[in-house]
Structure formats: structure tokens, C-alpha cells
Amino acid sequence: MPETFSSVPTVDFIKLTSPDTKSEELAKLRDAIFVVGFLYLTKTGLENLISRTQSSLPALFALPAEAKQKCNMIHSPSFLGYTRLGAETTAAKTDLREQFDFGTPGMKPWKEEDPFWQRLEGPNQYPEYPASQDMVEGYITKIEDLAQTFVHLVAECLSLPSTTFDAFKGNMSRLKFVKYPPSAPDSQGVGPHKDSAGLFTFLSQDDTGGLQVLNKNGEWIDVPPVEGSLVVNIQQGFEAITGGICAATTHRVIAPTSKTRYSIPFFLGVRLDLTLDQLKNSASHIVQCIPASDDNKKRAVDVPSEFLSPLYSCFGEAHLRNRILSHPDVGRKWYPELYAKYSQQILK
């Protein structure tokens, strides 16, 4: 039986950054990265920001339907904006959630001569809710900072120079506000998936529960709420950079039954232009430095990684494929040919 896990470990950010405790905490981080691919990050210093943001979500989602419609994702070839309940698909099933997607502001406008996948980086659509732009931009600035420091610490825990992964960072990260309304027992909040926007995810969940992660024996392990923590997981970009050694972890949310659940995932972006071939060269020194793991982290039951598939020309195309199939209405409107092509393909 491969080495696996039955609970998600906790790593203390203050200990990771304090000279007296750093090496012990880096060892914990290393285990969390190699064995689990999921961890609680506590004492991040963002607790007040997170709780302030969480507390404004009920009113934001209570906006009238017309206000949400105005910033609907259907208007955005960058897949940014509002998604109504029932418009999103994961693992070929409808997800029971509503959400607002945002990106790092200030992306340069897409032009005809740019690669087609570059269009993923674009302008936000802000809802007409007081100071929503300030709230989103403030949150992104602070959490990008934390994420950057975290990536440096991950490099250190793998015995690599702290800036090893800097060259892989993308222009645009993504932030979502998500609402899961009460639903019938065992409904799909979001189906089994590996995050595909970048390197690592930093998720704030409220006190409802329902998040689960798949271990290597194919068992779903609960990730119960821990107040003030961020749940951090490996995305497909980091998996690809580490030659699959640090695997993206499959997770899902079981919809709540008696109360609404809110969450705020932040997806640290990866460079979209990287091809698998370039990656083989640029990442080979990284892969050599990382001790090989027991079984390449293949789970007994799993979903495939677009980023490791030779079907896609680069990370940008792999991510675009994921967006098009997750938001088929937006995909059909802006990328009809790609929608037709990707929906035929079977990913292994």
C-alpha cells in the first residue's frame, strides 16, 4: 500500500518564518507537499481580512438577479464574472454553486495577433456592490504576497534555492467568491477535480464543512473547517513543474443540506506560455533535486491532469480547455470551434 494520509496536516506560517522554529516546520511542510498535497496554513496574518471578506459575501450574493446578470461571465472571453447556480459542470455533472470569478487587475488587452489562450488574461467585471473593486483588489494584493512567500518556503523545504519557482509565476492569478446553497443530501457542490489555474490554491472556507480530498487509496478524506486557516493545495501547474512528483490533489465539495456554505479560493497563476517540452528542459534541474517519491502519487481513483497531457500546446491551452468545459455556455459563445474539439477529446 503506498504511503497515504487520513487527515490533512497543519503548518504554522509564523513558525515557518521564525529562525528558531523554521527547520522543524519546513520538515512538516515537506511531508505535507509530498504525501498529502493538501495542508492547513495557520497564523498567516490575514485572519482579519479573510473574516471581513467572508462576512460581506451573503449581501453580495443577495444582489438582485439583474445586477448579477450585468456582470455575468458570458460577457467575458477571460472567464471572469458571475456564474449562476447550475451553469457550471465538473466531472460531467452540474455543480450546485453560484460564484464570482476575478483576476489580478491590470492585464494588457488581448489583440488578434496574440496567442488564442492569452485571452484568459483579461479585465474584471465588478458587481454593483459598494466597494467590491477595492475589496477584491485589496484581497488579491495581500494574498499574492503570502502566496509568493509560501512558494519560496516550498522551494526551501524541497532543498532548492528559494527563488527556484519564480520564473514559473504567471501574470494573472484568480480569486473566487463561492456560495453553495442548501441542497438534497449528497449533492455535488463541486465535483472531483484538480485545480488547473496555476501553482497553489489558498482557500478560505466558512464553518459549514463539505470539502473532501482524495487519498492514494481512493478514499475521500474530510477537510473540516479550522477557524482562521487557509487550506492550501497543489495545482496542476506545480505538478507539471515538478515532473509529477508533487502531485495536484483531487478534491470536491459535498453540498450542504441545512445551511449555506461560502468559500473564497485564490489560485496563484502559472505562466501560460510554457510548453511541456520547454518544461522538460527548464525543470529538469528541479526534478533532479527533488527526491523521488514512492509511487509518483497516483491515486487509486483519480481525474486526469490537462497540464500533463500532450494534447495541449502549452499550459495556457490546457487551462483554456478546462475553462471551456467547466463553463460550456461561455466556451460555446467565445470559442465555438475549440468547444467542439475539446468536448470530443478523452483525457487519459
Ligand SMILES: O=C(O)CCC(=O)C(=O)O
Ligand atoms: O469551495 C471550496 O471549498 C472548494 C472550491 C474548489 O475546489 C474550487 O473552486 O476549485
Ligand SMILES: [Fe+2]
Ligand atoms: Fe478546487
